[in-house]
Amino acid sequence: MMPMxxxxxxxxxxxxxxxxxxxxxxxxxxxxxxxxxxxVRGLKLIALTHLHADHCLGxxxxxxxxxQMEDPVALDILGPPGTGEFVTQCRKILDxxxxxxxNIIEWSPESTGPAFRDEQARIWWQPVQHSRFCLxxxxxxxxxAGKFSPERAQSLGVPMGPxxxxxxxxxxxxxxxxxxxxxxxxxxxxxxGRHVAFVVDTRPTPSVYDLCRQADLAVLxxxxxxxxxxxxxxxxxxxxxxxxxxARKSGVARAVLTHISPRYENSDLKQLEEEARREFGxxxxxxxxxxxxxxxxxxxxxP
Numbered sequence: 001m002m003p004m005x006x007x008x009x010x011x012x013x014x015x016x017x018x019x020x021x022x023x024x025x026x027x028x029x030x031x032x033x034x035x036x037x038x039x040v041r042g043l044k045l046i047a048l049t050h051l052h053a054d055h056c057l058g059x060x061x062x063x064x065x066x067x068q069m070e071d072p073v074a075l076d077i078l079g080p081p082g083t084g085e086f087v088t089q090c091r092k093i094l095d096x097x098x099x100x101x102x103n104i105i106e107w108s109p110e111s112t113g114p115a116f117r118d119e120q121a122r123i124w125w126q127p128v129q130h131s132r133f134c135l136x137x138x139x140x141x142x143x144x145a146g147k148f149s150p151e152r153a154q155s156l157g158v159p160m161g162p163x164x165x166x167x168x169x170x171x172x173x174x175x176x177x178x179x180x181x182x183x184x185x186x187x188x189x190x191x192x193g194r195h196v197a198f199v200v201d202t203r204p205t206p207s208v209y210d211l212c213r214q215a216d217l218a219v220l221x222x223x224x225x226x227x228x229x230x231x232x233x234x235x236x237x238x239x240x241x242x243x244x245x246x247a248r249k250s251g252v253a254r255a256v257l258t259h260i261s262p263r264y265e266n267s268d269l270k271q272l273e274e275e276a277r278r279e280f281g282x283x284x285x286x287x288x289x290x291x292x293x294x295x296x297x298x299x300x301x302x303p
Contacts, residue, residue: 002054003028006266008288009054010200010259012219013038014139016120022046022062023137023198023219029058030065036289040066041073045116047123048079049200050134051086060090067098074101078115078125080133081106107135121193126211128202130236136202136211141193145170145183153186194294197252200259203236204246212250217294220247222257222285225264226275240272244279255283256292 003009009026013033020042022029033040043066049055059077066072077087084104091098105115107125114122115137124138148168150160157175158164166173170183197212200221212218222240224232232239238246240257247255257276260269266287273285 002262004262007260007262008032009058010221011058012198012258014196015042016141018042019044019118019120021121021123021139023139024049024055024200025058025062026054027057028061030061032288033062033065036291040069043075044073044118045076045078045123047115047125047135047137047198048077048083049136049198050080050130050132051082052132052201055201056086059087060094060096063087063091063098063102064096066100067096072100074103076103076105076116078105078123078137079107080135081108124211126207128199128208128211129205130201130203134201134236136199136208137197138211138215139196139198141195143190143193146188146190149186149188153181156181156185158186192297194296196294201237203233204238204242208246209250212246212252214251214253216253216297217292218247218250218252218255219258219286220255221259222272222276223259223261225268225272228261228263240276240285241279244276244283247283248280252280253282253297254292255280256286256290257283258286260285 008028010024011026011029012023014021020038022043025046046059066075077083083106087104115125116123121139121141125135128134128136145168153164157177157179158173158181163173167183167186173181175181195215197215197218199208199211202208220243221238222243223237224239226239226241229239243257269285276283
């Protein structure tokens with residue numbers, strides 16, 4: 001609930017093709033952002049789970065950091081009801097300069113479909129169970145084109161070169177013999193993109209299972225050891241073992257536990273990790289500045 005000298009607050013930056021999507025921004029997020037040398041030019045979205053200080057107080061700092069660059073792109077901010085007021089009042093009271101547009105999208109009971117979509121991904125949200133209204137998120141990279149068949153292309157009279165690239169981008173081409181070739185004639189079935197879940201500050205509920213189902217990576221809170229399960233239930237959190245069981249039952253490929261209670265020193269993280277791994281083996285406790293590469297679903301092996 002507070003930044004510690006040895007551990008910062010919850011925040012996850014997801015980078016895809018140079019664009020950055022930030023999930024939660026606890027107090028001091030920009031410190032580790034700079035340490036990680038992520039840069040701010042690619043920051044296009046902040047997704048906020050809920051309006052508790054340890055998840056949102058870093059947003060004004062990130063907005064001001066982005067404003068220091070020339071000609072920044074617009075920023076989308078997703079969040080629960082009240083997000084717009086929080087951002088607006090911070091700007092009004094602190095009177096900080098912005099040189100880019102800010103688009104705020106708040107969850108409502110009428111919300112349907114993805115919360116956000118751009119040319120490479122979509123983001124889904126669902127309410128979870130905490131001491132105040134809280135959202136979980138699922139980031140889905142859009143499906144990729146099917147595998148290209150050079151043999152099939154050559155048999156149709158498409159010579160190696162730029163025409164192959166256009167077909168792989170989904171564009172129809174015309175061969176030197178004036179034959180029209182559709183991408184579907186040389187591409188296999190679409191291939192699933194990578195899916196990442198970000199779910200913190202919640203009890204294990206059906207909506208959390210939906211957000212995590214078959215995810216390639218799930219970043220979950222594992223706030224307490226099993227011996228402190230009563231505290232977890234009272235405060236609307238999960239133990240490390242509960243998070244691991246959720247990952248296993250959801251068919252998650254890999255899980256990372258975060259949002260660890262400040263009652264635990266970094267020396268206690270190994271115990272949390274060992275407890276959780278007895279429930280789900282492909283799991284670790286995240287540390288500040290950890291980086292995880294997410295494989296495509298068809299790839300195997302630990303990155």
